[in-house]
Amino acid sequence: MGDSSDDTAKKVQEYKDTLIKKAEELIIKGFPEKIVKLNDLLATPEFAERNFTDVYQVSEGLFGY
Numbered sequence: 722m723g724d725s726s727d728d729t730a731k732k733v734q735e736y737k738d739t740l741i742k743k744a745e746e747l748i749i750k751g752f753p754e755k756i757v758k759l760n761d762l763l764a765t766p767e768f769a770e771r772n773f774t775d776v777y778q779v780s781e782g783l784f785g786y
Contacts, residue, residue, distance in 0.1 A: 762768060
């Protein structure tokens with residue numbers, strides 16, 4: 722009976738370790754890469770010259786601000 726609970730605890734710990742590793746990789750590498758890509762996109766003429774008041778007005782209607 723002890724073997725089964727030890728095995729389960731080991732599997733849970735392995736899962737937690739894997740999840741932590743994936744989360745750290747996302748925070749350290751994934752998010753910064755996305756931020757750079759979004760900043761590059763916002764620097765394109767399509768976004769750099771856009772008046773975003775129309776976007777605000779749409780959200781105003783959707784969310785009641």
